[in-house]
Amino acid sequence: MREVFNQELDTIADRLVEMSRLVTEQISRATRALETNDLELAEQVISADARIDAGQADLDRLSVQVLALQAPVAQDLRVVVSALKMSVAIExxxxxxxHIAAQVRIRYPQSAVPEPFREVFSRMGEAAVRIGTAQIQLLDNPGLAAVPMIATIDEQLDALHLQVFTIIGELSSGDLTPSQIADATLVSRYFERFGDQAVNVSHKVEYLLTGSWEPDLSAP
Structure with a gap:
């Protein structure tokens, strides 16, 4: 019975890693679509989100099944409950x-990225891919080394998010239309929130490894 239970826990862990790989691939593709104004690629990102949603549903069903049939306690219970919370953050x-890809579709054939923001959004996309990659490493081979790395990248995303507002404030009246300001603000916020969710996942893993609980201060 214990062997079956361990296999189920391994399956849950593998599903979290697979979901993380998918979202990292999607943020990379969404960034490329944003930079190149590629409508076809943006549509692919939008369509592929259903696969991530299905992955979360499958993982949650497995986790609930484990809770119902195995009645885990102590550390095992924390693993399953944390997996349920992490699946929400990754989804x-x-x-x-x-959302980023949708902005490309909404503004096409115009670009969703006004010229003054191209560099900062490129850097935000790179940082988002790096934080997603760090999350994959954290879940695939749990250890505390990746936790501060994720926090550092998230701080970089936060700084870039603030830089977007600095650019808006420095531009003269009339340089940007209201819709361009809205686009820049939304896209920046989506990248920044992507990093926040990776931090949420890292806090759950840190809790499992150390028993130290970090409050979730960035929930939507």
Whole structure:
């Protein structure tokens, strides 16, 4: 019975890693679509979000089944409950990649990225891919080393998010239309929230490894 239970826990862990790989791929593709104004690629990102949603549903069903049939306690219970919470955060990361792609679709054939923001959004996209990659490493081979790395990248995303507002404030009246300001603000927020959700996941893993609980201060 214990062997079956361990296999189920391994399956849950593998599903979290797979979801993380998917959302990292999607944020990379969404960034490329944003930079190149590629409508076809944006549509692919939007369509692929259903696969991430299905992955969350499958993982949650398995986790609930384990809770019902195995009645885990102590550390095992924390693993399953944390997996349920992490799946929510990772699915949200997929939603944020989809939101970025949706901005490309909304503004096409015009670009969703006004010229003054191209560099900062390129850097935000690179940082989002790096934080997603760090999350994959954290879940695939749990250890505390990746936790501060994720926090550092998230701080970089926060700084870039603030830089967007600095650019808006420095531009002269009339340089940007209201819709361009809205686009820049939304896209920046989506990237920044992507990082926040990765931090949420890292806090759950840190809790499992150390028993130290970090409050979730960035929930939507």
């Amino acid at each position: 949200r990361m997929g939603d944020l990649a989809r």
